[in-house]
Amino acid sequence: xxxxxxIQRNVEQGKSDKxxxxxxxxxxxxxxxxxxxxxxxxxFASSVMLKLQQQQHQKSARSEVVWAGVGIALSLLTFVxxxxxTGFRPELGFLDAxxxxxxxxxxxxxxxxxxQCVDKFLIRKKAAI
Amino acid sequence: xxxDERALVTEILAGNMNAYQxxxxxxxxxxxxxxxxxxxNREELEEVCxxxxxxxxxxxxxxxxxxxxxxxxxxxxxxHAINATRxxxxxxxxxxxxxxxxxxxLADDRLxxxxxTDIHNYVLKLVDKLPPQYKVVLTLYHVxxxxxxxxxxxxxxxxxxxxxxxxxxxxxxxxxVKRIMVREPxx
Numbered sequence: 001x002x003x004x005x006x007i008q009r010n011v012e013q014g015k016s017d018k019x020x021x022x023x024x025x026x027x028x029x030x031x032x033x034x035x036x037x038x039x040x041x042x043x044f045a046s047s048v049m050l051k052l053q054q055q056q057h058q059k060s061a062r063s064e065v066v067w068a069g070v071g072i073a074l075s076l077l078t079f080v081x082x083x084x085x086t087g088f089r090p091e092l093g094f095l096d097a098x099x100x101x102x103x104x105x106x107x108x109x110x111x112x113x114x115x116q117c118v119d120k121f122l123i124r125k126k127a128a129i
Numbered sequence: 130x131x132x133d134e135r136a137l138v139t140e141i142l143a144g145n146m147n148a149y150q151x152x153x154x155x156x157x158x159x160x161x162x163x164x165x166x167x168x169x170n171r172e173e174l175e176e177v178c179x180x181x182x183x184x185x186x187x188x189x190x191x192x193x194x195x196x197x198x199x200x201x202x203x204x205x206x207x208x209h210a211i212n213a214t215r216x217x218x219x220x221x222x223x224x225x226x227x228x229x230x231x232x233x234x235l236a237d238d239r240l241x242x243x244x245x246t247d248i249h250n251y252v253l254k255l256v257d258k259l260p261p262q263y264k265v266v267l268t269l270y271h272v273x274x275x276x277x278x279x280x281x282x283x284x285x286x287x288x289x290x291x292x293x294x295x296x297x298x299x300x301x302x303x304x305x306v307k308r309i310m311v312r313e314p315x316x
Binding site for chain 1: 256
């Protein structure tokens with residue numbers, strides 16, 4: 001092991017003793033030092049720059065969405081705060097009269113859901129077959 | 130050199146995209162060679178290398194000039210390539226206990242005459258069959274001419290392990306070449 005190490009070191013420093021081991025090491029080192037063939041396309045840098053631009057575009061689009069969300073949330077908060085602070089009570093007009101027919105609204109909602117389910121699970125499935 | 134790097138990084142951080150293109154052109158060779166030792170598929174290789182440079186761009190503000198820029202970029206490339214391959218492959222194979230074993234089965238026994246090829250290509254083919262961590266260490270040391278310390282920083286291996294990998298790989302390659310030389314004395 002020690003010998004092997006010193007042979008490697010000597011060959012690396014260009015001091016070959018022309019033994020079989022040294023000659024074999026010379027060939028190995030020469031091959032190892034050779035520049036590998038290019039592995040990336042010639043347009044590699046341009047591709048990265050393009051990807052980078054896309055990434056930055058996506059980032060700015062994302063931040064716009066975030067800011068829009070923050071804006072909506074703040075507006076809602078302001079609205080709620082204003083309602084609470086001013087003690088505002090909305091006048092529902094004729095809708096106040098419908099307040100006594102809650103069961104009709106519940107039935108209407110449930111009926112629409114039922115119709116959607118029937119459409120999705122029975123009618124569309126059969127049509128697909 | 131360090132001043133050049135500092136100037137380049139400062140330019141990029143100031144938003145100069147042309148400077149970043151210069152950086153890519155400067156280090157694409159290093160990243161390409163290194164990632165190619167871990168990923169065989171050409172398309173995947175190109176994509177991983179692109180992702181490496183995207184990561185480099187996004188993290189550039191964190192670079193603190195404690196190491197060379199090349200070492201820092203190579204570290205990102207190595208870790209990214211390892212993560213990309215980890216799902217599909219068992220990366221860190223070891224060299225076979227018997228260094229002359231069949232795990233690195235190559236064409237030598239199939240060739241009727243070694244004159245058909247040359248030692249140079251033979252060694253490169255042998256290197257190609259080595260476990261990835263050996264290939265990376267050999268490339269960084271012999272092609273990129275990095276120190277043990279730099280290779281250790283990039284791969285996260287202790288310096289002793291780097292030296293050991295280099296020693297074992299070179300010994301194994303030498304044995305294979307020697308065998309061919311004995312068989313083909315004219316070479």
